[in-house]
Each structure stands twice: as C-alpha cells, then as structure tokens.
Amino acid sequence: MLTATTFRSVEGAYVALLRLATKQPEHRIDARGNSALEVLGVSFQLPDPRQRLPYLAERKVNVVFQFAEALWFLAGRRDLEMIGHYAPKMRASSVDGVHVGGSAYGYTLFTPADGAQHSPFDQALELLRHETDSKRAYLPVFSAQELADRSNPDVACLAGLHLLARGGHLHMVCNMRANDLDCGLLSDVFSFTVIQEYAAIQLGLALGTYTHTIGSAHVNDHSANRVRRVLNEVDNRPAPTTFLFPAMPQNTTAATITEVLTHEEALRTNEIRYSLDTIQRLPLAPYWQQVVMLFELYRQIKSDEVTQVDPHLMAALDPGLRWLMERRWPACAAAAAGGAQ
Structure with missing residues (x-):
C-alpha cells in the first residue's frame, strides 16, 4: 500500500521538504520572475492535525496572522481590510485594492455560489451526514476560469479539499497545485x-488524519538564507522544542467564529483595549479567549508601539503560543523576561 510520509507535526514535514527541495531539487524554475528550486508531486500526512505549528527560533512563525487567516477563511471573507492588516504584502496581489482574489479560499468554500442556498462547505457536510462513506465531499477551489487571465496576480494555489468520514473520524486530503515551502x-x-x-465538530466526528499533496513544491531563492538557518538550527539543536496544541471546543459553531471576529475587529481598529480580566470574562471558551489574547497583544505591538506588552497576558498564554510570540516580537520577549523576575 502506498502512503504519504507521516510526521508527528507540521514542523517535521516542513523541515523534510525544505531539505528535499534544496538538497535534491528536480528543477530550477523562474515563474513570473520568482527563481526557485523545485520538486514535483510530494505529499505528507499528519496523524494529529492539531500539531499544526513549528517551534523553530529561526522561522519565527507569526501565529497571530495564522489565526487571523484561519478565521478569515472560516467566515467566508475576501476583504483586504482585515487580512491586509496582518499581512500587508497581500495588498500587492489585489486587483482592486479592496478584495483578495484566488487566495481568498474561504470565500470559495464558505460563500454560496450564485443561485445556491448553501455554501459548498455546508453542502459537503450535509452529504456526509446522510452518506457517511461518501467519496464526493470534495471542495474545489482552483477554477479553470483562472487560466483565462494570464495577468492575474493572485491565482489560487489550493486546488481543493477532500473530506472523508471513515470509522468515526473526519479525514482530510488537501491538493495544492503549488506550495512555497518556506512561506505558504x-x-x-x-x-x-x-x-x-471545525468540520469534524459540526459532524460530531473525531479528528482524523490530514494529508497534504503538492504538485510544485518549491523554495524561492529569496528564502534561501532563512532556509539555511532553519536547517542549521535543526541539525545542531540537542532536541526539538515541542508543545501540544489544544483541541478546539466541541461547542464551536459559526456563531463562535462571528463572535471572535467581532472582538478581532474592535482590537484591529483600536476601538477597545482588553485586560486579561476582561478577556477571561468574555462568553467564550478558554481556547477562543487565547485567540483574543493574541489579537490584543498584536494591538499593543502595532497600535501602542510598546517596548513591552502586558506581562499578565503573556503569562496567561498557552505555553506554545507564548514561545512563538516571544521569538517573533521583542516586546513580547521583554514582557516574558520581566514577568520571570
């Protein structure tokens, strides 16, 4: 039986693919001025998809953006106003300066198409509720229409997501037409x-495996220095840094996502400031309170331009989230150091 290479967390897959593309590349490409090393047709599997974060000092993952993007997708949005706040570089890919194009995967997945009453995502869930072993719950994202405009700056990299309910678990197979291995x-x-x-919760199923397949897996030349630093870190550290990512609450619904995004918008626009006590009093599960904490910390970093964020918020963060924030932003590291004294 042929299976994808299995990794305990996304970090292992990330490092392995960086090493493969840079040490054993199959091609050198120069698509649209982006020189890169490339391998074709690779895949990996995560037995526990919750282990979705790497803990690498040289990579300094922006976990605030990652939560913001995931929520932006779940809300079915394509506005640049929100996502551009966390990833300003995305503005360069917008044709009208207002909306995001192919990269707005959530808009395709969670918004009903013209004339439809339900989104493709909701239709897929309804199918699986009535036909447990169905193979049809495939959610296409890349559209053939995107091939018609060769000047389009933002063509979807995601081909589609395949939901498969098997043995009381919800598995997912993701098909990417291309992946920037160091960033995307x-x-x-x-x-x-x-x-x-989120889908597993809506269906009342346990979380199954996640399989990620890539047509063009590449490392751009402009990422080469960071990739070398990451691989050097991995090769010379005594042991990996590990944290267990918590489970999403079983009572999470679309209303939960809307509520979290209400707080996100208030913080993003600097209309409100939250203390730890205020966040812990919100009618949200601790899991989602943690996300609001991240948005408040980001508000302090960007809007207040502080040299040290609220140490009480830093201390209340999940250890893995705190580790990432400390390495990404000096103001968070300063708060952690001050709180330890």
Missing part, C-alpha cells in the same frame, strides 16, 4: 487543519 506551506497547513477540525 506553514500557513496553509495551519488554516486547512483548523477547517478540518
């Missing part, structure tokens, strides 16, 4: 496994 891979896996976990 990590945020894609984070968001897609969040969507998978």
Whole structure:
C-alpha cells in the first residue's frame, strides 16, 4: 500500500521538504520572475492535525496572522481590510485594492455560489451526514476560469479539499497545485487543519488524519538564507522544542467564529483595549479567549508601539503560543523576561 510520509507535526514535514527541495531539487524554475528550486508531486500526512505549528527560533512563525487567516477563511471573507492588516504584502496581489482574489479560499468554500442556498462547505457536510462513506465531499477551489487571465496576480494555489468520514473520524486530503515551502506551506497547513477540525465538530466526528499533496513544491531563492538557518538550527539543536496544541471546543459553531471576529475587529481598529480580566470574562471558551489574547497583544505591538506588552497576558498564554510570540516580537520577549523576575 502506498502512503504519504507521516510526521508527528507540521514542523517535521516542513523541515523534510525544505531539505528535499534544496538538497535534491528536480528543477530550477523562474515563474513570473520568482527563481526557485523545485520538486514535483510530494505529499505528507499528519496523524494529529492539531500539531499544526513549528517551534523553530529561526522561522519565527507569526501565529497571530495564522489565526487571523484561519478565521478569515472560516467566515467566508475576501476583504483586504482585515487580512491586509496582518499581512500587508497581500495588498500587492489585489486587483482592486479592496478584495483578495484566488487566495481568498474561504470565500470559495464558505460563500454560496450564485443561485445556491448553501455554501459548498455546508453542502459537503450535509452529504456526509446522510452518506457517511461518501467519496464526493470534495471542495474545489482552483477554477479553470483562472487560466483565462494570464495577468492575474493572485491565482489560487489550493486546488481543493477532500473530506472523508471513515470509522468515526473526519479525514482530510488537501491538493495544492503549488506550495512555497518556506512561506505558504506553514500557513496553509495551519488554516486547512483548523477547517478540518471545525468540520469534524459540526459532524460530531473525531479528528482524523490530514494529508497534504503538492504538485510544485518549491523554495524561492529569496528564502534561501532563512532556509539555511532553519536547517542549521535543526541539525545542531540537542532536541526539538515541542508543545501540544489544544483541541478546539466541541461547542464551536459559526456563531463562535462571528463572535471572535467581532472582538478581532474592535482590537484591529483600536476601538477597545482588553485586560486579561476582561478577556477571561468574555462568553467564550478558554481556547477562543487565547485567540483574543493574541489579537490584543498584536494591538499593543502595532497600535501602542510598546517596548513591552502586558506581562499578565503573556503569562496567561498557552505555553506554545507564548514561545512563538516571544521569538517573533521583542516586546513580547521583554514582557516574558520581566514577568520571570
């Protein structure tokens, strides 16, 4: 039986693919001015999709953006106003300066098509509720229409997501037409496994495996220095840094996502400031309170431009989230150091 290479977490897959593409590339390409090393047709599997974050000091993952993007997808949005706040570089891919194009996967997945009453995502869930072993719950994202405009700056990298209910578990197979291994891979896996976990909850199923397949897996030349630093870190560290990512609450619904995004918008627009006590009093499960904490910390970093964020918020963060925030932003590291004294 042929199976994808299995990794305990996304970090193992990320490192293995970086090593493969840079040490054993099959091709050198220069698509649209982006020189890169490339391998074709690779895949990996995560037995526990919740282990969706890498803990690498040289990579400094922006976990605030990753949660923001996952929520943006789940809400079916395509506005640049929100996602551009966390990833300003995405503005360069917008044709009208207002909306995101092919990269707005959530808009395709969670918004009803013209004339339809339900979104493709909801239709897939309804299918699985009535036909447990169905193979038809495939959610296409890449559209053939995207091939018609060769000047389109934002063509969907995601071909589609396949939901498969088997043995009381919801498995997902993700098909990517292409993946930038150093940048896009990590945020894609984070968001897609969040969507998978959310779908499993709506269906009353346990979380199954996540399989990620890539047509063109590449490392762009402009990422080469960071990739070398990441691989050097992995080769010279005594042991991996590990944290267990918590499970999404079983009572999570679309209303939960809307509620979290209400707080996100208030913080993003700097209309409100939250203390730890205020966040812990919100009618949200601790899991989602943690996400609001991240947005408040980001507000302090970007809007208040502080040299040290609220140490009480840092101390209340899940250990893995705290580790990532400390390494990404000096203001968070300063708060952690001050709180330890």
